[in-house]
Amino acid sequence: MSQTNSPKELLARIQDLEKQIKVLKDRKKFGLVWEDKPEEIVLGCETHVPILKEVKNRKLVSDNFSFNNVLIEGDNYHSLSVLNYTHRNKIDVIYIDPPYNTGSSAWVYNNNYIDENDSYRHSKWVSMMKNRLELAKNLLTDNGFIVCAIDHYELFTLGLLMDEIFGESNRIGIVSVVHKSEGRNQEKFFGTSHEYMLFYSKNKQLANFAKIVLDEDIQATFDREDKDGLFRLNNYLRSGGGDHNLRKNKPHFFYPIYVSRDLKNITLEKQKGYEEILPITSTGQELTWKTTKETFLERLNGGQIIAERDQNNKIQVYEKYRENQVIKTHWIDPKYHAIHYGTKVVENILGGKKFDFPKSLYLLIDTLKLTSTKNSTVLDFFAGSGTTGHAILELNKQDGGNRKFILCTNNENKIAEEVTYERLKRVIKGYKNKKGEKVEGLGSNLSYYKTDLVDIEKLQRISDESKIKITYQAGEMIAIRENTLNESDKNDWWQIFENEEKKTAIYFKEDKAKLPELVKLLEKENKPTVLYIFGWGKNEYKNEYSTKNIKVEDIPEPIIEVYKEINRI
């Protein structure tokens, strides 16, 4: 085919080709590539900012617990946006169990159900996850963990995405959980019996697993506990019949150890009144200790050696033996079965099948045992039936902990109201199980919020009117940020929240006529207070109104800054 091109046309073609070469060169060389399908909920945040509204009649209060647990109903992109203002770097553990995108059980994207007929279903799933994981990362403490449940449908995409967002170097491990030991029936090839949990940290250098023993069989054989956890006693005497255990073959391993009569002091120096212990059997055979003197001293100084009397009242020297805390990556235990310890647990609490795929309660308990401390704040933003919240209540009961949870879920098929909330309410307050037996409540508090949107026209340029609107509606968000969840006063000028120890106040108006009155009111009670004062910019009122008890913060500018940042504006 002949083609006549004018020099102008040729130049245009060259320029076009150069552009294409640049695109090809700039293209990602390795990793996850997908067709980004913009998400309406994300785009909507350019003209509407998310806030929270409390549903007051759902508040649950138990004595002796400070206010802490939170359930947020709404799309989790909105909840995570709010949490970016309230909980940045404050969440110790995130556990999520997103829709698995199996094709057969649908999930919602841009108001449509996504199932196997949608040829973009993987792209949409990755877009949805990326939008949320990026927001979630900001919430983690520097030593925090994120654990994501998944099965084979999206394992590979999720792994690449997590590597991209959290960094391959922060990948802690991939655990396989046998959640259905009998396998999924009627499959042509494998009967799937396991799924995965992907563990990542915010910073692997700073993160640590708790020192616990997950395996109950092993746990049962431990007989002592100290500040570092469980241990067994291993005699320091090297036993066994081999020649290598004899004094004559290892003279360096034969030396006296001196123990005080009350067993409290152990030394290698001869001391008056101390008993001399040698590695000699009751029949007089001269054996050896497990190590040389030098190693023994190291262990003694490290608190690893203790002495106890045996049944014959003879002093024995022991080493504390701890199970090596390398948690295995294959979790196979009947207690992780999703039907027996997930579905049935929920059925028993709610009296009938109300939720399709809850996780085993014990799987969550063990995951949280490993990743949390007694004071951790734990977030689950695909909360479903609320297993994570239930596990925290159980775990706190078991170890006297004070862990708090934030659960976020949408209200698809009324799950937030009828499953998540109802389950937590019953677990906290007590309930009658399916057999009609009374199950004691575990206690605790819960506040229930719904996400809402404030129309602001355009995030790039927020009008003064919109700034005032945000301020009037930000109260509950601020209350959560300050952990003062009880509203104690509200009028046209201000709003006050409190807990047992502190107060939070918000002064709404540009007109500061009533501000001195509010300050006076707050000063009356000698409680530490954070006072949010409306202003057009930042730091306008800090000096004027800060006192010994009152710390001043700005509103709404810091909220707007967070929303601009997460929307990349």
Ligand SMILES: C[S@@+](CC[C@H](N)C(=O)[O-])C[C@H]1O[C@@H](n2cnc3c(N)ncnc32)[C@H](O)[C@@H]1O
């Ligand atoms: C697999 S389930 C989680 C089950 C949970 N781990 C349990 O043990 O009950 C995922 C849940 O996330 C919720 N969900 C899905 N997309 C969501 C979104 N964009 N925002 C909030 N919740 C969402 C669904 O309603 C569903 O209940």
